[in-house]
Amino acid sequence: MRLVFPRRPRYTEIAMNEQKPDAHAKTSKRERLQSLLARDPNVLACPVCGAALRLSREASALCCARGHCHDIAKKGYVNLLGRGGGAKGVYDAAFFANRRAAFGFGLYEEAARRIAALAKELLRPAETGGQIERAGAIRALDAGCGEGYFAFALSRDASPGAVCRFYGLDLSREAIAMATDYEADIAWIVGDLAKPPFRDGAFDLVLNVLSPASYGAFRRILARDGVLIKVLPGPDHLRELRALRGELEGGRSGEGAREHVERHMRVAERASVRYFRALRPEQKKVLPAMTPLTAGKTPDPVALDSLRRVTVDLEIVAGRPL
Template sequence: MKKLKKIEVLRILLNDNIEILRCPVCKNTIKTINENSLVCENNHCFNISKKGYINLLKNNAKTIYDKSLFESRSKIYDEKIYENLSREIIDIVGKYSGNKDINYVLDTGCGEGYYLNQLYLEEKINKKCKLFGIDISREGISFATRHENDILWSVSDLSNLPFKNSKFDIILDILSPSNYREFTRVLNKDGVVIKVVPEEHYLKEIRSEIKENIKKYTYSNKDIINAFKDNLDIAYDKRITYKTTTSNLEDFIKMTPLTSSLSKEQINELIKSNIKTITIDLRVIVGKIKESI
């Protein structure tokens, strides 16, 4: 059987899921999928990329997340350094997708698509879940389409999600900003948000080396956690902490936005530093929509 091109797979995915999409401009229904575009009832048109994603932003967003960052991040993921987090997410999604035949799962800051792809590769998840990934970075989404899968990828803004109300069972928000107004709008009443945030010791070795060059050497997630609690009821809360070694310190340094403000000279000095281990310190929280009083 002839292998489908990425754009052909995308057209199939868009047709299969057109009922949950909405126009990010006028909020009306998407009515047509043409050869190379998506068109809404008011004729707003969005390009379908031959790389296998749909661009739902009218203007390119400025972002520090460039191609080199995603390339470095992908190399670090290949070392399985974040596998503990990946397994935790797979287990949680498996738990909350158990009662329905089909579950809709959205990653709202998917970047290069690592965590969604890990879900896709898990057979028990793949059979029960339709997977969607959005990111404001075109470079990240373009990188995500390199995976061979049936995930619908789009360049979109999490503050203006291109989906109708109450369509998703699970939202992933992994080391990414949040927009709880939009999360609760597209989440169904029994759905959950799985959020991952850094804890105080996350990448502390890198922070220590560059403390004179960044605004915040110490880190607290207190405000982030409080915002989560203000909008959702916590159903699960776990801290994942461990030390890891890497033979690829350069990519570890280049994959984090912590170093985005450093000059090339400062990056090179950091690469030459005596960092032997890296601390991974993350918190995984699951939240449900608050019950009405």
């Protein structure tokens, strides 16, 4: 597998209030999801019994043959978590709001561009010289999508020309409810990536950005020629924020995660994305609470104010889960 990062023009920062109304403007979020699910019927599996899920006759719920039904929320997502679950630890509504603010000022823009370019290359159908053999629509899932930024970037920039269906999955209902704000044809699902509510081999691509991974589950839901893109923090990721807390630990981060990847993936290719982002005063405030590296820990405000820039250092790894 050869991964290429084509040069592409810089795109504008993603912010909800910058998005232009489009052809979907008159469609409610719920109707949009109903239409996506109707067009792609053989993907979802019941979280209770694993049987195929289909839209009910009134399209108000997804039901399996055993009668387990899961309502489609007015907000335009479906909760396939079953009872309990939801946001855990630092991943509360404030975390996702701060993360969205950081996305809005472009902190991860370059990273999103590189990930989408790679995904686009990997999703090319065999008839155009790519490696996807599937007949019919190509499918991509962002597993652990949070408030939806990278799934949105995928849906906007990674489509390889063939018909593509995009899904976003997260454990947090708050995050998924926020994700439905993106103007995009993405099916947003609340669910557990360790027990993903999808049928075997449903996806050509699973993306997993700065989130926990479940390699066995990813292998199950990937097609035979499907690919996992795992994005994890590089040694210097947000080092200025960690330094504020005296948590540089010899200057390296994510070592455990990198070893874990080596043990659980047959890595075909890797790339690193590293850049600095200058910070304006109002941008500094959201940073500590938008990353699990520092969320829930109050930094010294004077030290925070002294920050001039922050490092984004990510590793992008592509291959097959073992």
